[in-house]
Amino acid sequence: MMTHTFSRFVVLLAGACLVSCHSFELAGTTDHQYMMNDSTQHEIDSAIYRMADPYRSQLMKTMGEIICNTSSPLEKGNPEGALGNFAADVCLEMSNRILSTQQQSKADVAILNNGGLRKSLPQGSVTLSDIFEVFPFENQVVVLTCNGTLVKRIFDFIAVNNGTPISGASFQINRNDHSAETILIGGLPLDTARNYRVVTVDYLANGGDRFTDFATASKREELNIKLRDIMIEYTREQGRTGKVIVPAPSGRIAYVQ
Amino acid sequence: MSSRRSFIRRIAGASVLIGTGLSSWDAFGSAEFTRLTILHTNDVHSRIDPFPMNDPKYPGMGGFARRAAVIRRIRGEEQNVLLFDSGDIFQGTPYFNLFNGEPEIRLMREMGYDASAIGNHDFDGGMENLALRIREAGFPFLCANYDFTGTPLQGTTHPFHIFKKDGLKIGVFGLGIEPKGLIDPKIGDIIHYLNPVDVANKTAAYLKLERGCDLIICLSHLGYKYKEDKVSDEVIAQTSSYIDVILGAHTHTFLDQPVSYKNILGNDVLVAQTGWAGIRLGRIDFLFDSKRRKSVALTLHEKIFDCTIPS
Numbered sequence: 001m002m003t004h005t006f007s008r009f010v011v012l013l014a015g016a017c018l019v020s021c022h023s024f025e026l027a028g029t030t031d032h033q034y035m036m037n038d039s040t041q042h043e044i045d046s047a048i049y050r051m052a053d054p055y056r057s058q059l060m061k062t063m064g065e066i067i068c069n070t071s072s073p074l075e076k077g078n079p080e081g082a083l084g085n086f087a088a089d090v091c092l093e094m095s096n097r098i099l100s101t102q103q104q105s106k107a108d109v110a111i112l113n114n115g116g117l118r119k120s121l122p123q124g125s126v127t128l129s130d131i132f133e134v135f136p137f138e139n140q141v142v143v144l145t146c147n148g149t150l151v152k153r154i155f156d157f158i159a160v161n162n163g164t165p166i167s168g169a170s171f172q173i174n175r176n177d178h179s180a181e182t183i184l185i186g187g188l189p190l191d192t193a194r195n196y197r198v199v200t201v202d203y204l205a206n207g208g209d210r211f212t213d214f215a216t217a218s219k220r221e222e223l224n225i226k227l228r229d230i231m232i233e234y235t236r237e238q239g240r241t242g243k244v245i246v247p248a249p250s251g252r253i254a255y256v257q
Numbered sequence: 258m259s260s261r262r263s264f265i266r267r268i269a270g271a272s273v274l275i276g277t278g279l280s281s282w283d284a285f286g287s288a289e290f291t292r293l294t295i296l297h298t299n300d301v302h303s304r305i306d307p308f309p310m311n312d313p314k315y316p317g318m319g320g321f322a323r324r325a326a327v328i329r330r331i332r333g334e335e336q337n338v339l340l341f342d343s344g345d346i347f348q349g350t351p352y353f354n355l356f357n358g359e360p361e362i363r364l365m366r367e368m369g370y371d372a373s374a375i376g377n378h379d380f381d382g383g384m385e386n387l388a389l390r391i392r393e394a395g396f397p398f399l400c401a402n403y404d405f406t407g408t409p410l411q412g413t414t415h416p417f418h419i420f421k422k423d424g425l426k427i428g429v430f431g432l433g434i435e436p437k438g439l440i441d442p443k444i445g446d447i448i449h450y451l452n453p454v455d456v457a458n459k460t461a462a463y464l465k466l467e468r469g470c471d472l473i474i475c476l477s478h479l480g481y482k483y484k485e486d487k488v489s490d491e492v493i494a495q496t497s498s499y500i501d502v503i504l505g506a507h508t509h510t511f512l513d514q515p516v517s518y519k520n521i522l523g524n525d526v527l528v529a530q531t532g533w534a535g536i537r538l539g540r541i542d543f544l545f546d547s548k549r550r551k552s553v554a555l556t557l558h559e560k561i562f563d564c565t566i567p568s
Contacts, residue, residue: 045325048364052305052321055352055360063351073313118302118349122311130309132351137381208438 063129067232068239071246074121076114079163079173079255082247083121083134087231088112088167089248094230095141095199098223107143107199108185110167111154113209116201116227117165126245131235135228139201144217148192153213155180155190161210163253170252181256201227291423291545293472294335296328298342299506300376300533302349303361308534319535325368327538332369335542337422340369341429343506344376344478349534357382362390372418374431374476375400376506377439384409384444399431399476402456404449417460425471425545428464432457432477432493434507453479453488454496461499472543475500480507481530494518494526502541505530515541 074083092110099106119133146154158164159173159180171183183190195218204211205220238245307320332338342365347358358379365373375398379387391398391413401416417430432453436445457475464470475493482491490505497520511532518526531539 043326043330044320044322045329045368046322048325048367049322051364051367052360055356056306059351059355062355075313119308120313122309122313124311127309129351132354133349136303136349136351136354206442210438212438 059129063127063132065128066125066239067128067131068126068235069244070121070123070126071244073123074245074247076117076120076165078114079253080165080250081114082250083117084112084114084165085167085248085250085252086121086245087117087135087227088165090231090234091141091227092167092199094234095143095223098225098230099143104221105197107168107197109151109169109196110165110199111158111204111211112165112200112227113204113211114164115209116203121245126235128232131228131232135231137201137203137228139203139227141223141225141227141230142200142202142205143221143223144198144200144205144214145195145219146198146214146217147195148190150213150216151185151196151198152180152183152190152192154198154211155183157211157213158253166252172254172256175255175257199223290547291425292335292337293422293425293427293543293545294331294338295474295502295504295539295541295543296331296338296340297504297529297531297539297541298324298535299478299504299531300345300509301342301361301535302345302378302533303347303353303358304350304534305352305360305364306350315534315536321364321368321535324535324538325364328368331540337425339371339420339422339427339429341474341476341504342370342373343476343504343530344374344431344433345378345506345533346373346376348378348381353382357386358390359393362394366393366395370394370396371420372397372399372429372431372476374398374478374506375403375414375433376478377434377436380440380444388413399429400433401430401460402451402453403433404451406449408447416456417464419464419468419470426469427472427474428461428468428470429474429476430457430460430464432475432479434478434480435488453477453493457493457497457500461497465499471545473499473501475503477503478506481505481510481512481528482508490528490530491518494520494528496521497526498522500526502526503528504539509533511537 074086075081076083088110091112092107095110096106116137116139117134118136119130121130121134155171156179158166159171160178163173169183169185172181174181185196200214205214207215235245304319305321307317307323308315310316328340346361346365347353352360373396388409397418398414399416399418400414405411405414417428420427420429435450436448439445461473461475464473477490477493479493480489482489490503493500494503495518500520503526505528508530509532510530512530515527515529518528520526527541529539529541531537
């Protein structure tokens with residue numbers, strides 16, 4: 001490989017030197033096969049580090065607090081992942097808490113997107129900063145009323161995209177045509193004749209991440225709370241009551257032949 | 258974190274050529290070649306400090322102070338260095354939630370960034386905020402396919418900039434992604450988005466043919482490539498005539514080295530992207546002979562690790 005790379009490089013170089021017409025053209029590149037040199041350096045730019053200090057100290061003061069603990073790392077994944085399951089479960093549970101205090105009917109399903117989860121949660125101590133880094137966006141929680149046909153269309157879209165964080169539902173992705181099969185909501189088969197209440201974030205409700213079908217929901221209610229804030233409220237509560245966050249069992253989205 | 262002793266582990270690209278006994282650059286050390294070093298980042302997402310050591314995926318990696326040290330070292334070694342970012346500077350750590358991009362831009366200015374593209378998340382603090390940060394930056398924000406007329410960003414950005422280094426003219430222009438579905442509609446709807454393929458071709462042709470640039474670089478926030486039919490760096494590369502390098506972003510793609518494509522004239526276009534969060538610093542070096550002909554591109558990736566040892 002080395003010899004091959006070397007000889008190709010020389011050939012290209014020779015070409016570059018001999019062909020003097022055709023100016024400005026890229027004569028060639030190397031094979032880009034570089035050995036990685038594992039040299040360790042004691043190098044930080046202290047001026048740059050110090051320049052961030054006033055911001056850093058304020059950040060540590062407000063964000064360094066440990067707010068809960070996890071039993072294992074939570075990472076996102078497809079068709080499902082521990083982090084997405086956790087975020088969707090908390091979103092559904094906390095939204096329903098808010099809805100019940102407002103004497104509103106509960107949501108059936110939560111649907112989020114992997115793109116909205118920006119970091120993994122570590123094993124052990126979780127700081128407020130970690131929650132901000134997983135959920136940096138200012139997304140608001142909204143409840144959409146969707147008929148069963150629309151819900152089916154959304155699950156088909158999710159299936160084509162190899163899953164997304166969901167809660168309150170399960171389904172299977174047909175590997176052949178990437179359609180959603182065996183959709184269960186609240187443990188019961190999807191009923192296209194009824195309406196479902198879907199909790200999500202305004203970004204997706206507005207058609208973000210290609211969730212354009214949400215635009216056809218028959219009703220939209222704002223819970224007037226950020227997704228991040230309900231995550232913070234929930235994780236603080238877990239920490240305060242000494243409960244360790246344990247990943248939910250997997251299996252809500254699975255592939256079938 | 259500040260109490261810990263931090264080290265940088267630099268996994269620098271040591272050329273195979275070095276492995277075979279020929280020092281890559283010494284072979285061209287004579288005066289007839291001019292060397293140009295392009296350094297680049299993308300999707301740094303407010304990762305000012307390294308990822309925490311307990312992060313499952315990127316423990317201790319990244320960080321502005323380490324990247325700055327690597328950049329400073331390279332500037333000490335090379336005469337002609339340009340440093341670019343391809344957008345999504347903002348959003349991802351509480352630094353952005355608390356300070357709206359002020360520290361990111363201050364540090365980038367201090368690190369000597371030469372230009373940046375605009376990413377969809379750079380609008381997350383609103384248009385007025387982005388306009389304020391651009392004015393603070395002291396380096397140009399390049400975007401040739403967003404028309405900001407009538408918005409707070411009108412007059413703050415430029416389609417391209419021409420850098421002069423050691424007699425070389427390097428034309429650099431920026432491309433932004435389609436706002437729909439990615440940028441808050443209140444903002445996205447007032448950006449007049451222009452087709453990146455047409456704009457890229459027109460801008461590159463202008464830089465090449467009218468302005469006589471020796472090298473043309475596109476700072477792109479379009480994304481590397483997509484399964485679906487969507488404009489990407491790959492599409493731009495294959496439909497272009499005069500772009501030499503596309504420094505990409507958005508898809509957070511870790512390309513270990515630039516990927517070479519053929520443009521419509523059959524010439525090479527390099528597409529590079531360095532993942533995200535400042536975990537790596539991308540590097541591409543070009544050699545120009547005395548007739549300003551690009552001869553060879555060498556590429557290296559500096560991986561920025563922080564092997565923090567608890568004190």
